Amino acid sequence: MRILFIFCIIQVGDCQFPLNTLVNVTVSLLNHYHSTCVYLLHSRLQHGSLSVTYLKTLIQRGNFYTATLSMERNVEALDGSTCRGNSPLYVFLDSDESSQRYLEQVSVASSLLSGRWLMFISIASIEDFFFKIKMPYDCEFLVVRPVNKEQKGGIKLSLMEVYQDHPTKVPQQHPVAHWTTTGGFVWTATPLLQRRANLHGISLRVGVNSEDLPMAQSKCSVNKDEFCIIHYKIWKILENKLNFKSEFYGPVQGGHVSNTGNISLDGVPTMLLSDQVDVGISIFAMTSIRQKYIDYISVLFSVKIATYIKKQVVSSSRWNYILEPFSTEFWWVVATLLIVFIFLLSATWYVDPRQGTHRSIESFNVYNSWIQILGIFCQQGHPTTPQSWPCRLVYITAYITFVILFAAYAAIFISFLAVQRYKMPFSDFQGILDIGTYGFCIPAIPVYTSMFEEATDPVLKQIYKTFIAPNTNSFPGSVLECMKRVCDEKTYVATVDSDEKRLYSDKLSCKLTAVPNAFFWVPASYIITKKSPYKKIFGHHTENLRRSGILKKLKENLFPVPTNNIETSNSQATLTDVLPILIILVFGFLASMFCLLVEICFLRLRNYFTNQIVG
Incomplete structure (x- = not known):
């Protein structure tokens, strides 16, 4: 059984709605959201017989859990209102000045997201009432107002949701249902996230990596790298669907935010923490350290972190x-x-x-x-x-x-x-530890260190203790430099993002091959500030892009699927390749000549001894 608490504010003798209407609307709303918890808000001047009658009638109508909360108490008291994992419903039975002041305090404390809100309102202008109240984009605040009186005493009400696209914008109002005495609620067929799929041209601050900032500001008119082919296109699709604008910013070189455990966040995550941007677009791996400070927009990507070694051709003359x-x-x-x-x-x-x-x-x-x-x-x-x-x-x-x-x-x-074949001295991370003669490299980027330090696999933990922790200050600062080190050194491996390795392959002086079982997958996505009101709407639409195959198609544009995976650069057998066959041929020829000489000698000896006996 889920618990729902209703907060009611009732001004004795001044309520504009009949008691049966108040109860019927509340019960219909609870049934629609499959909840049984009600909180009733009241002030010291508004606690009268009507509130008591309202609560008693509500309990009689169903198995509802009810409670009251005084608006004179600190708004932090809302944090203690629970509903057994469900969203509680907070109800105002009137829209007086005390209710308005209380909502102003609640909005400043960002407590409007603690549940659903219901207010019976009779004033003419909803905009004036909510003018000083910050209504987050993702809050569910419902107001009930009368439409007209029916001929036989029936009442027709309109249920509207109120929210703001941005704190600087006026509140938006959207009808979600109509209620009548005889028919109850008639809900609109449009879901919540579709009703709010219009941000009315607001401007969002978007953080990108420093190397991607010039391309973002030029709208990717020239460059066609990973940022333009995948991330910029995804973001432009969201801009068109949700009707908002973007202002792009890049991180300051050398800036970082340190936290406990000698862990540091740098780049775009730092900009989110310091409120310089609202969203960050790139492939940001999900780590437990990052999730303490920032949120992610769904799970857009699965990043393969693979280990690469210099290709060592095995001679086929064996x-x-x-x-x-x-x-x-x-x-x-x-x-x-x-x-x-x-x-x-x-x-x-x-x-x-x-x-x-x-x-x-x-x-x-x-x-x-x-x-x-x-x-x-x-x-x-x-x-x-x-x-x-x-x-x-x-x-x-x-x-x-x-x-x-x-x-x-x-x-x-x-x-x-x-076909060329390559020598592989080991096949997994444990083999790297066992062989003990190979150097290990990761880019000097905090997220790579976190992947190994926070790993639950004991082998990855041992990799961190053996190779990473003692050499943190000696690692190169980029994926490209790390792979170049593998080419320069004879016995060296690098663990990097497999997609970035494919991007930089033509800039290397050698060919790298992946160690078969030395890899792991990391979920990644775009990042957004903690408790951002736009997290749900962005997550909903990016998931639609993933389900419809658009994300897969964009990645295929960056990395076309090869039609033939067989290497053709050395498709002809060389003299070295067939050397064992030639040796067998020569040995067979020499052996036959030796046998011929032995037989000739044997025949001559036999004839000699035969002539001696006869003679």
Whole structure:
């Protein structure tokens, strides 16, 4: 059961609405917002029998929790009015001077956001009543005023919401429902955020990074980098949808705001803290330190923080490349097939019933069969065709089996020769710690340090203690400089934003590759001041952009999806790549020459000894 408290201000004998109307409107409003908590505000002069009757009748009409609060008390008392997690409803039964003074105090203390407000008002000019009251853009303040008297004593009322687009603007009034004695409330079909999707040309101060400020002030007429392609376009869409203007500001070089724990915020977040801007547009990672001081507009982006290492090409002249197309287990299967076919061919030749007709012509014993099967495995021809059909079937089966294996091996082996492969000394953050010989680099930007220092993963915590904390003052100030250090040093890695790495790749003297499992994702978005009245409306429309695919399309414009991820710069096999094959060829030639010489020598020796015996 949710609790709702109503604050009522009642001037005895001066209320312009019948008791039943007050109760019926309140009950209808509570049912519409699915709440049961009511607070009734009153002053010392306004606490009379009508307020008591109102509360008793309200309790009788439903299971509502009610309470009263005196307007003579400090406005901080509103902070103690709870509703079990729901928004309480504060009700004024009249619009007298005491109510006006109290609302002025509440608005100065920014307490109008503590719940919904309902006022029964009978004065002619709502603008005059709220002239000195600051009505935040995101507050829900409802006023009920009579429209006319119906013929049979029925009453028709109008329910309007009152708010200001900006503290310097006059209050806006929008009808949200009509109420009649017979029909109750008839609500408009337009949701709250759509009703307020017009800021009537107000000007907002927008903070951007110092390098993006010239582009923002020139309306991105020339430059086409990440800020113009993504962030400026998103912000212009919001400007057009919500009808507001932007004034762009950049941070002062060297400015920062320090807080406890030796943590500092710099750049645009500092401008928000010092009330120099209202909103900051760029990719600002969400960290626990930042969330203590600033708010975020939804979750627009997911940033991949990856670790990069210099590409180290692995030479394809390694001897094990000849065996790598097949796994060890599969090579054992191939060897077994060779042995099986050797004995199968020999066995079918021995048991053939027509032994006497072909043994004098052909011989497929084990001594001769192994060379025949090995030739078939290497896709070579044979000098004679077996005379018996059992042997022929063994030949055909062996050819079909080995031609498939040979084609698969050739395809994989050619890909090994044509595609460059890179040596990876480790595959994750734990590997960086274990190897111990590589340097580690992150940009000297507070948010990068916070990611590791605040990490819950013990490996990332150890990375911070081992590499980051002792070397905080030695890190370069930008992502580009950090990646250049990786190119300059032989054993070095850098953990940076993957999108920024793609932007700066053409400015590096070497090629970098990502360590496969040394990365993590960080939510990011635009930033806005704490308790900003525009957070909900901006979040609503940016979420619509994300759901409709516009954000994805803008990012694809910056980083087009490649149609082919295979590197083609070294698609030809070089002499070095095929060196093992050439060595085998030369070794085979030399071995055959050696065997030839041995056979010649053996033959001459045999003839010599034979002649000696005969002679």
